Amino acid sequence: MTGHHHARGRRGFIEQTIDGLHSAMDRAMYADRSASGRGALQQLDPRVKVAGLAALILASAMAAKLWVIAAVLLAALVLAAISYLSIWMIATRVWFATLTFTAAFAVPALFLTPGTIVYTTPGLLWTITSQGLTTAGFLILRSETAATLALVLVFTTPWMHILKALRLFRVPVVFVVILGMTCRYILLLLENAHEMFESRKSRTVGPMTRGEQRRIAIASTGALLSRTFQLSGEVYLAMQSRGFRGEVYILDDFRMQTMDWAAAIGFASLTAALVWVGR
Amino acid sequence: MLFEVDRLTFRYEGNTALNDLSLSIPEASRVALLGANGSGKSTLLRVLDGLHFGATGGARFRGEDLSEEHFADDQWAFAFRRQVGLVFQNPDAQLFNPTVFDEVAFSPLQMRWSKADIKERVMETLDWLQIGHLKDRPPQRLSGGEKKRVALASVLVLDPAVLLLDEPTAGLDPRSQSQLIDLLVEWGGGPKSVIIATHDLDDLTDIADRCYVLDAGRLAAEGSPDDILADRELLQRTNLVHAHRHRHSSGEIHSHPHRHSEPRP
Numbered sequence: 001m002t003g004h005h006h007a008r009g010r011r012g013f014i015e016q017t018i019d020g021l022h023s024a025m026d027r028a029m030y031a032d033r034s035a036s037g038r039g040a041l042q043q044l045d046p047r048v049k050v051a052g053l054a055a056l057i058l059a060s061a062m063a064a065k066l067w068v069i070a071a072v073l074l075a076a077l078v079l080a081a082i083s084y085l086s087i088w089m090i091a092t093r094v095w096f097a098t099l100t101f102t103a104a105f106a107v108p109a110l111f112l113t114p115g116t117i118v119y120t121t122p123g124l125l126w127t128i129t130s131q132g133l134t135t136a137g138f139l140i141l142r143s144e145t146a147a148t149l150a151l152v153l154v155f156t157t158p159w160m161h162i163l164k165a166l167r168l169f170r171v172p173v174v175f176v177v178i179l180g181m182t183c184r185y186i187l188l189l190l191e192n193a194h195e196m197f198e199s200r201k202s203r204t205v206g207p208m209t210r211g212e213q214r215r216i217a218i219a220s221t222g223a224l225l226s227r228t229f230q231l232s233g234e235v236y237l238a239m240q241s242r243g244f245r246g247e248v249y250i251l252d253d254f255r256m257q258t259m260d261w262a263a264a265i266g267f268a269s270l271t272a273a274l275v276w277v278g279r
Numbered sequence: 280m281l282f283e284v285d286r287l288t289f290r291y292e293g294n295t296a297l298n299d300l301s302l303s304i305p306e307a308s309r310v311a312l313l314g315a316n317g318s319g320k321s322t323l324l325r326v327l328d329g330l331h332f333g334a335t336g337g338a339r340f341r342g343e344d345l346s347e348e349h350f351a352d353d354q355w356a357f358a359f360r361r362q363v364g365l366v367f368q369n370p371d372a373q374l375f376n377p378t379v380f381d382e383v384a385f386s387p388l389q390m391r392w393s394k395a396d397i398k399e400r401v402m403e404t405l406d407w408l409q410i411g412h413l414k415d416r417p418p419q420r421l422s423g424g425e426k427k428r429v430a431l432a433s434v435l436v437l438d439p440a441v442l443l444l445d446e447p448t449a450g451l452d453p454r455s456q457s458q459l460i461d462l463l464v465e466w467g468g469g470p471k472s473v474i475i476a477t478h479d480l481d482d483l484t485d486i487a488d489r490c491y492v493l494d495a496g497r498l499a500a501e502g503s504p505d506d507i508l509a510d511r512e513l514l515q516r517t518n519l520v521h522a523h524r525h526r527h528s529s530g531e532i533h534s535h536p537h538r539h540s541e542p543r544p
Contacts, residue, residue: 032417158415160377180377187419188371234372237330241367242433243360243389245353251384253394 013213014201021194028187034155039083041156045260046165049157052267053149059271060145063278066137072274073145076152083156094147102143106136159183164250177248185231192227196220280342281306281441281472282327287336289322289496296322297333298496304474304489309467311483312476313507314493315518320476321368323493324443327474328365329356357390364434368445370426373433374418379410382418383432390437404436408462424455431462441472448479460485478519480508492517 035042041049060072080090115131153162160183163176200216208216256264282304289297297319304310312320325331326338329345338345340359350356364386367373376382383404387397405411408428413421421429427447434442447463448456460482467473467486475486483490483504490507492500494517500507507513514520 029420032420036415158377158417160381181375184375184377184418187417191419231369231372234367234369235375237325238365238367238373239375239385241328241330241360241365242386243357244385245356245389249388249391251381251388251394251397253398 013208014197014204014216018194018197018201021190021197025187025190025194028190031155032158034085035158035161037084037156039085039156041079041083041152043259044263045254045256046157046161047168047254048256048260048264048267049153050162050165051168052263052271053153055267055271056274057146057149059274059278060142062275065278066134066141068274068278069138069141069145073141073148075270076145076148080148080152083152085152085155090148090151094151095144098143098147099140102140106139109135109139161254165254173248173250177250181235185228185235188231189224189228193220193224196223280304281308281340282474283339284323284326285336285338287326287333287338289319289326289331289333291322296496297326299336300493300496300498301336302491302498302501304472306472307470308472308474309486309488310472310474311487311490311504312474312493313478313480313483313490313517313519314476314499315478317495318478318493318517319496320478320493321445322496324365324445324474324476328363328443329359330365360386361390361437362439363441363443364437364439365443366427366430366434366445366447368449370423370430371418373430374421374426377417378414379405379416379418379421379429379432380414382429383436385433386437400436404432408432408435424451424458427451427455427459428462431459435466440470441474442466444473444475446477446479447475448477448482456482480514480519483508492519 056072056075060069063069063072077087077090080087110128110132111126113129113132113135115129117127118130118133119128120126121128157165160180163171163179166176167173197220200220280303284300284302287297287300288295300319300323312323314320322331326333326345327340329340329350332345332347340363343349350359374382376385380401383401384397387400392400402411402414405414408431410425410428410432413425413429418426418429431447442463444463448459451459463473463475464485473486477483487504490500490502490504491498492507492513499517500510500513502510511520
């Protein structure tokens with residue numbers, strides 16, 4: 001029994017860390033593969049997607065009617081479906097997490113908003129008002145809609161294309177380049193951490209105390225920091241070697257095709273209609 | 280002379296990496312810098328690429344000092360970077376862009392080439408290295424051999440006159456090693472110069488006409504690949520070969536200095 005607990009404790013640290021790193025890399029790979037898929041949104045100019053999906057988020061934020069926000073959410077799901085994104089994946093990665101987070105604000109609103117009482121909890125006698133329900137509904141539905149649209153964008157567009165498309169909104173080049181490099185090296189850091197923990201796992205025999213777990217965590221963090229520091233020096237030298245002189249330049253060479261213009265008009269018309277009916 | 284290094288000493292945080300080193304590399308050379316790990320090969324390549332500057336002594340490229348003052352001048356620095364390219368040993372340090380295409384386009388962008396020229400030249404280079412199909416791939420989805428090729432493409436895109444390579448075949452499987460060597464042999468020759476740092480004696484005669492052997496930051500020897508490979512005492516003293524135990528078919532076990540391939544006839 002004791003041995004079993006120890007085994008679970010060891011698994012709880014090294015193996016769970018490995019699992020965590022593995023699933024983080026898996027998610028990144030999934031997003032990468034999905035963004036280069038053959039769905040409808042994947043074929044569009046990233047600028048149209050960024051502007052169009054941002055406009056839909058704005059329409060849901062401005063809507064004063066619940067059914068209009070629901071219509072935006074429905075539109076997001078249709079876009080996800082024609083881009084071959086799994087609705088189950090959206091539900092598990094976005095809806096549950098967003099609901100948990102938003103509920104922290106929405107639940108108190110149920111009870112604190114004054115208005116017509118629709119339900120009284122037995123025992124505590126707390127009252128839920130119809131205005132409270134509407135407020136909570138708006139909060140939850142708006143968050144879910146915005147998060148779904150953001151996920152649709154991320155899973156149908158390579159990360160660097162999203163960053164380059166941000167130039168449309170006058171985001172500085174240096175910001176775009178630094179975010180791109182950050183993404184690149186976070187994934188490398190994940191890989192390194194994964195290898196480090198796998199190697200640690202292969203050399204770990206027997207139970208491990210909490211103190212040992214802490215020591216391993218601290219030692220691994222130190223080793224990763226040191227490697228990162230060394231690599232950052234090398235990356236800077238490699239940039240210098242290839243002509244970097246402190247100014248950054250990128251090749252954002254997107255070209256609008258007929259389909260992109262049609263999609264842009266579609267997004268603009270849909271947003272205008274939703275804003276109009278949602279007043 | 281292409282490069283002249285004159286009594287150069289370079290230290291990393293108190294450790295001497297190059298110690299009073301002097302050597303000359305003529306134009307249109309195919310040079311191998313040989314030495315065990317920590318002998319100073321990588322540091323020398325970085326000095327030749329104007330990334331490190333000696334504490335004492337100096338280095339010159341075509342008669343001009345490789346000094347911090349010269350590199351502070353944009354025009355001089357761009358002209359030098361256009362002519363000399365360095366492929367780092369660790370491709371992850373060199374592949375810092377989000378896609379293969381962006382990676383190879385990085386240098387031409389810094390040189391302010393036109394967009395049309397950049398696109399044409401990048402695709403030409405990728406096709407020549409047979410990695411055109413990887414152009415939209417992020418670096419984390421490349422194999423070790425593909426990363427090395429992309430790192431090479433990111434330097435060759437400028438068509439430099441001098442190519443510096445730090446352990447180009449390290450960590451590659453035999454097939455990828457052989458393909459990379461073939462590419463280098465194809466690219467080099469004529470007025471181009473190739474300077475390769477390596478401790479691998481295989482393929483030496485294919486990649487170099489001249490060898491410099493470094494040991495603890497000093498020049499231990501120089502000569503043709505055949506001369507260097509024939510000097511067993513030198514190779515053993517500089518840790519380029521090692522005593523290796525064999526079991527013969529008779530069952531007898533003995534050891535003698537050994538490397539993993541013999542000089543080609």
